Amino acid sequence: MATVAQIAIALILVAGFSVAVSRWREPDFVNYQELNGGDLSEAQEQTLTMAKELNSYLISTTTLIFGALGWYLTQYRAAVRPGVTRVAFFTAIGLMSVAAWYAYQTYAQIVSELAQDALAVTPGQSRILYYFELESAACGAGALLMLMVFADAVTRKRKD
Amino acid sequence: MKGKTVVVLLALASSQSVRGQGPGTPSSSSVTKAEQAVDKAAAGKITLSDAAKNTLAVEALRQQAARQPSISDPQVSTGEAEQLISALKSGQAGGQIQADEAQSQVTDAKVRAVASTLMTEIDRSARGSNVNLDPNARSAMAADLQHQTEELAKSGLPVDTIKKFNNDYTVAIYSASKSTLIDRSRYEQAKADVFNRLVRLTITSEPPGAEVQVAATRIGTTEILRKPFESGTMYQFLFTLAGFKTTTRDFYVSPAPVEQTLKEILQPEDKSKP
Numbered sequence: 001m002a003t004v005a006q007i008a009i010a011l012i013l014v015a016g017f018s019v020a021v022s023r024w025r026e027p028d029f030v031n032y033q034e035l036n037g038g039d040l041s042e043a044q045e046q047t048l049t050m051a052k053e054l055n056s057y058l059i060s061t062t063t064l065i066f067g068a069l070g071w072y073l074t075q076y077r078a079a080v081r082p083g084v085t086r087v088a089f090f091t092a093i094g095l096m097s098v099a100a101w102y103a104y105q106t107y108a109q110i111v112s113e114l115a116q117d118a119l120a121v122t123p124g125q126s127r128i129l130y131y132f133e134l135e136s137a138a139c140g141a142g143a144l145l146m147l148m149v150f151a152d153a154v155t156r157k158r159k160d
Numbered sequence: 161m162k163g164k165t166v167v168v169l170l171a172l173a174s175s176q177s178v179r180g181q182g183p184g185t186p187s188s189s190s191v192t193k194a195e196q197a198v199d200k201a202a203a204g205k206i207t208l209s210d211a212a213k214n215t216l217a218v219e220a221l222r223q224q225a226a227r228q229p230s231i232s233d234p235q236v237s238t239g240e241a242e243q244l245i246s247a248l249k250s251g252q253a254g255g256q257i258q259a260d261e262a263q264s265q266v267t268d269a270k271v272r273a274v275a276s277t278l279m280t281e282i283d284r285s286a287r288g289s290n291v292n293l294d295p296n297a298r299s300a301m302a303a304d305l306q307h308q309t310e311e312l313a314k315s316g317l318p319v320d321t322i323k324k325f326n327n328d329y330t331v332a333i334y335s336a337s338k339s340t341l342i343d344r345s346r347y348e349q350a351k352a353d354v355f356n357r358l359v360r361l362t363i364t365s366e367p368p369g370a371e372v373q374v375a376a377t378r379i380g381t382t383e384i385l386r387k388p389f390e391s392g393t394m395y396q397f398l399f400t401l402a403g404f405k406t407t408t409r410d411f412y413v414s415p416a417p418v419e420q421t422l423k424e425i426l427q428p429e430d431k432s433k434p
Contacts, residue, residue: 029375029395032358032388116358118388125377 010090031125032118078156095142102135194236201241211259222316225423270313289334297347311412328416360386370401391415
C-alpha cells in the first residue's frame with residue numbers, strides 16, 4: 001500500500017474518531033454559574049486545578065510515549081513493516097495533533113469563562129470538561145495505537 | 161370589600177400553603193381574560209378552536225411580558241388581540257383554525273413584518289455607527305438576522321422587541337469589528353467574538369416560585385437572576401409549579417443584548433378535569 005493511501009486512511013480514521021466522540025460527548029446544556037465578583041468556590045477551584053493538571057499530564061505523557069516510539073523505530077528498524085502498522089502509526093500522529101488542539105480548547109474555554117465571570121464545571125454540563133474528555137479520548141486512543149506499533153516493532157525481525 | 165377579604169383569609173386558612181398560590185393569584189387568570197379578548201377579536205372574522213384561542217392568548221401574554229417584564233399581571237387589550245387575529249388566514253377549506261396553524265401563522269406574520277424592513281434597518285444602523293458595510297458582509301448579516309428573527313419569533317417575542325434585538329446585534333458587530341469598513345471576513349470574525357459572549361438571562365414567571373428545568377436539569381426557582389447562557393442557542397425551558405400547568409417555553413438566546421429577560425405566564429390547572 002502506498003504511503004499516501006496509508007496517510008489518507010489515517011486521516012479518515014482521525015476525522016471519524018473526532019466527529020464520533022465529539023457528538024457523543026457534546027453537552028445538551030452547559031450549566032454556567034455566575035461567579036460572585038470573580039471569586040471561585042473551593043470546589044470550583046479544585047476542579048479547575050485538576051482539569052489543568054490532568055490536561056498537562058495527558059499531553060506530556062502521550063508526547064513522551066510518542067517520542068520513545070519514534071526513537072525506538074529509528075534505532076531498531078524492522079525488516080518488514082505491514083501496512084496496518086504504518087496506518088496505526090500515522091493515525092497516532094493525527095490523534096496526537098487533535099489532542100493538542102483539544103488541550104488548547106480546554107485552556108481557551110477556561111480563560112473565556114473566567115473572563116466573563118462565569119464557570120461551568122458540572123460533569124456532562126461543562127464545555128471545559130467536554131474538551132478535556134475529548135482530549136483524554138484522543139490521547140487514550142493515540143497511546144493505544146502507539147503501544148500496538150511498539151509491540152509490533154519489538155516482536156518483528158529486525159533489519160540487518 | 162370586607163366580605164372578599166374574609167373569603168380570602170378563610171381560603172388561606174383552610175388550604176395548605178402552596179407556592180405561588182397566595183392571595184396574589186388572580187381569581188380569573190390572565191390567560192382566561194386574554195382568551196376572552198381573542199374570542200371577541202375573532203368574532204365574525206375567523207373560527208378558532210379552543211386550543212387555538214389558548215395558543216393565541218398565551219402568545220399575546222408572552223408578547224406583553226416581553227415588552228414590560230416588570231408588570232406582574234399582564235393583560236391583553238382588544239386592540240392587541242385584533243392585531244394577532246389580523247395575521248391569521250382562514251383554516252383549511254375555510255374551517256376552524258387549529259392551535260399549531262394559529263401559532264405558525266402568527267410566527268410567520270412576525271417574521272414577515274421584521275423582514276420587510278430588515279435591509280433598511282441594517283443600513284440605518286450602519287449609518288448611525290458610521291460604518292461602511294461591504295455588500296458581501298451586508299448580505300451575510302441579513303441572512304444571520306433573518307435566522308435570528310425566525311428564532312425570536314418562535315420564542316414569543318413581539319415584532320418591536322425582535323427589531324430591537326436585531327439592532328443590538330448589528331451594533332455589537334460594529335463594535336466588535338473595530339473598523340469603519342467591514343468586509344465579509346471582518347464580519348465573520350466579529351460575529352465569532354459576539355457569539356462567544358455569554359448572555360445573562362433573568363427568568364421570571366407569573367406567579368413566581370416556579371421550578372425551571374433545561375434539558376432535564378433543574379436550574380433554579382423563579383425569579384432566577386442573571387444566569388449565564390450561551391448565545392445563539394434555542395433553549396427549552398420547563399416551568400413547574402404546584403397548582404399550575406407545567407409549561408414548556410422555547411426561547412432563543414440571541415447574542416445581543418447581553419442582558420435579556422424571559423417571563424412565562426403560568427396557567428392554573430383545570431380543576432374540573434379529573
